[in-house]
Amino acid sequence: MQNDRVKFKKEFKSRLYVFVLQLIQIIEALPKDRTCYILGDQLLRSGTSIIGNYIEGQSASSKRDFIKYFDSSLKSANESKLWIALLRDSHKISRLTSEKLLKELVEISNIFGASLLTLKNKT
Secondary structure, three states, X not given: OHHHHHHHHHHHXXXXXXXXXXXXXXXXXXXXXXXXXXXXXXXXXHHHHHHHHHHHHHOOOOHHHHHHHHHHHHHHHHHHHHHHHHHHHOOOOOXXXXXXXXXXXXXXXXXXXXXXXXXXXXX
């Protein structure tokens, strides 16, 4: 059981890292206009915040702190969904690209959400 938890944490961290690398590539390929600069910057900030808060949470000094970092990661994932949707709907990225990113973000959000419910002893 403990081994499965360690394995999951390692795989989840890797999954977040790969996701952020994909975001970086997509943001770098955006058209060089004002809209893309602003939306891309917002997406970069919120997207990197997901893994940043997750990593910070791993060394939290208390359960309350740990929950705070996970909650911040969840909020950043949800915010990232907005920036991706705006890029998609303004035709700055393809629908296929946005669908892949949004699908991954939904799964990441679900993991953070379920973890937070467990941490807060709620079902």
